[in-house]
Amino acid sequence: MGAADTTPLLTNNHSNYEEDEKESRVKAFGSESKKLWKLAGPAIFTSICQYSLGALTQTFAGLVGEIELAAVSVENSVIAGLAFGIMLGMGSALETLCGQAYGAGHIRMLGIYMQRSWVILLTTACVLVPIYVWSPPILEVIGETTEISEAAGKFALWMLPQLFAYAMNFPIQKFLQAQRKVLVMAWISAVVLVIHIFFSWLLILKLGWGLTGAAITLNTSWWIIVIAQLVYIFVTKSDGAWAGFSWLAFADLWGFVKLSLASAVMLCLEFWYLMILVVITGRLANPLVPVDAISICMNINGWDAMIALGFNAAISVRVSNELGAGNARAAKFAVLVVSVTSVSIGVVCMAVVFATRDYFPYLFTTSEAVGEETTHLAVLLGVTVLLNSLQPVLSGVAVGAGWQAIVAYINIGCYYIVGLPAGILLGFTFGFGAEGIWSGMIGGIVLQTIILVVVTSITNWTKEAEEAESRVKRWGGGSAGEH
Structure with a gap:
């Protein structure tokens, strides 16, 4: 009888514990979200x-x-x-x-x-x-x-x-x-x-x-x-x-120059990647319509990128602050929260692009040919908008943790050794035009995003916090800094 009586009690305690755990996770997510926003x-x-x-x-x-x-x-x-x-x-x-x-x-x-x-x-x-x-x-x-x-x-x-x-x-x-x-x-x-x-x-x-x-x-x-x-x-x-x-x-300017150059290479490789898209499209046989269409898409992408840039700044501050304070778990949790938030916004933006693809081109052009070409490219724009919701956030994590040099190498490989040649191959050799060029370049962004997700997932955040402490000491924090 005793054993039978305690079974419901144990089950009840277990479910209460699960509910409390769930509630605390939701509270923690809400608290981190508030800091992020x-x-x-x-x-x-x-x-x-x-x-x-x-x-x-x-x-x-x-x-x-x-x-x-x-x-x-x-x-x-x-x-x-x-x-x-x-x-x-x-x-x-x-x-x-x-x-x-x-x-x-x-x-x-x-x-x-x-x-x-x-x-x-x-x-x-x-x-x-x-x-x-x-x-x-x-x-x-x-x-x-x-x-x-x-x-x-x-x-x-x-x-x-x-x-x-x-x-x-x-x-x-x-x-x-x-x-x-x-x-x-x-x-x-x-x-x-x-x-x-x-x-x-x-x-x-x-x-x-x-x-x-x-x-x-x-x-x-x-x-x-x-x-x-x-x-x-x-x-x-x-x-x-x-x-x-x-x-x-x-x-200690040289140490600073090295990190600045790594940061510049990392960001410029990303910043110029889609700008190159317009230049390459200009080399097509009849470039006027595709160049105008791509320019309209890049304009929309530019406004959307400002949202991602805001999250990029926010997460790099959150990660660098928490690592500097030695809070490895808080840094890791901040990455999770910003990724979920940014991807959710990316999904909404992608849905808006898909829903308005027959209409938004005519806000920028009166040409029927340019409007139609832009509508064709809208699917690729939607995919780019979704990828741009996560990729800059992961770059922000890299900046916050000080991984600029590693990400610069990843960007060279994914963007310029894979994405760009794939785009040229699809656009010119296989004759898919602007859509082929952009599709190949999207392949580069997908590969880079996957690699950054893997790198972020396997990161030892405790080790990163120790590295942050030694970096602060190495560049004068220990001597000139004041608590």
């Missing part, structure tokens, strides 16, 4: 505002004339796009170092790291100046017409101040992100965007300054962002992270 929400908003500066300048230039539109769009996507990728990549070394130093409590080192990054990025900007100066022949080599190359080259010269604004801006943003001060950047970007729209209208259209007006507004907007963020840091001292300029900024 606090970072990701403002980061996504900031990315969209800053992406819109160039996109809106392009739109206003298009209202002036065809050659103005071509000049701004080519400078924006090729010359400034190249510089943006390099600067963002090199700046992302700070995500690893500032995030881990902040997690470890070495707050003072954040200001030193930012200054080191300025030294490296401003030097890099000087190295990139000749590309801006000699952009007309460079553009002609990659297939642009002489008229467009000269107009874009003249505009590129006027856009040199933007290059140096990039060099200042990305270290500042990573510095603020590591301390989770993302709302400050969001507010500044929003205010600047409103100012930018008004002055673009005034100078480009109302006063008729054309390309000169476009250059003045775009340069000024980027420098206002930089100056406003600097004023905030200098006035508030950023809770002790800023202690003034220091000669320590010039110490």
